[in-house]
Amino acid sequence: MLTSQRKKAILDALASDGQVLANDLSARFGVSEDTVRRDLRELAAAGHLQRVHGGALPASPAVASFARRQEMESDAKRRIARCAAAMIAPGQVAIVDGGTTSALLVEQLPADLAATIVTHSPSVAVALADHPTLDVVLIGGKLFKHSIVTVGAAAVEAMSHINADVYFMGVTGVHPAAGLSTGDFEEAHVKRALAARAAETVVLASAAKLNAASAYRIGGIELAQTVIVEASTDAKLTEPLERDGVTVVRA
Known part of the structure; x- marks a missing residue:
């Protein structure tokens, strides 16, 4: 799975489940937790999610100006x-x-x-x-x-x-x-x-x-x-x- 595909799958899971856990994503995609954490870090930097201990939650759009x-x-x-x-x-x-x-x-x-x-x-x-x-x-x-x-x-x-x-x-x-x-x-x-x-x-x-x-x-x-x-x-x-x-x- 390409990185872009994996990130899209993470966001889809976040939208449907309300949260994602790094260890679950690691097992699902067959990649290391370090790889998952890098994906989450990059998605957070783009404003797509909010990282929390062990995974991520949906980011609030209410932090706009x-x-x-x-x-x-x-x-x-x-x-x-x-x-x-x-x-x-x-x-x-x-x-x-x-x-x-x-x-x-x-x-x-x-x-x-x-x-x-x-x-x-x-x-x-x-x-x-x-x-x-x-x-x-x-x-x-x-x-x-x-x-x-x-x-x-x-x-x-x-x-x-x-x-x-x-x-x-x-x-x-x-x-x-x-x-x-x-x-x-x-x-x-x-x-x-x-x-x-x-x-x-x-x-x-x-x-x-x-x-x-x-x-x-x-x-x-x-x-x-x-x-x-x-x-x-x-x-x-x-x-x-x-x-x-x-x-x-x-x-």
Whole structure:
């Protein structure tokens, strides 16, 4: 089998099974595990998969630039955002993450909602500047331009003073084994810190993020109490999450 054929077979197996293991691929193709690992390394470099210990998982396409992500699945993201916005009750303190779905979320907030929104996204804060009854707390820090959010020690320290009712987390990967992940090391730390300051964490997960993984792990699936997905999401993608005790809400 040619290298190109073997790589295509790896991607086909990944698409059908949701993960591949290096030792299984070695036996299947009759090549060494070193050869398989080289194939996986090259496929990962091309952005086709995410390498993990012992094999690989589907790579999340949600690590594209902010502008590119704004163009992806806008209708589905809007439905997820509308569902999330409806979860914020009057008087609550809600943490809203950065990202394109979060930007849509704040657009859906009722004009008469009296609550507090905490965010480390300047874009989210500016979008709420004219809202008549919302208090907005903007967490400062170093600007991570890819997601237009603040990160770093200053941001994490500021978060330690917050007790929120709910945190709406944006991720690039949701996988039952690999957990919740994102494409930046510092951003993963910030998201984990925010989850620790909220009574409930709600993950906003469009189809591209399910059964996918990115380079940096935020935490296990158990970090989330609720995941909002598209109404049409295949049950085989959500059943593993529900078995782990996560509430799946279809929008």
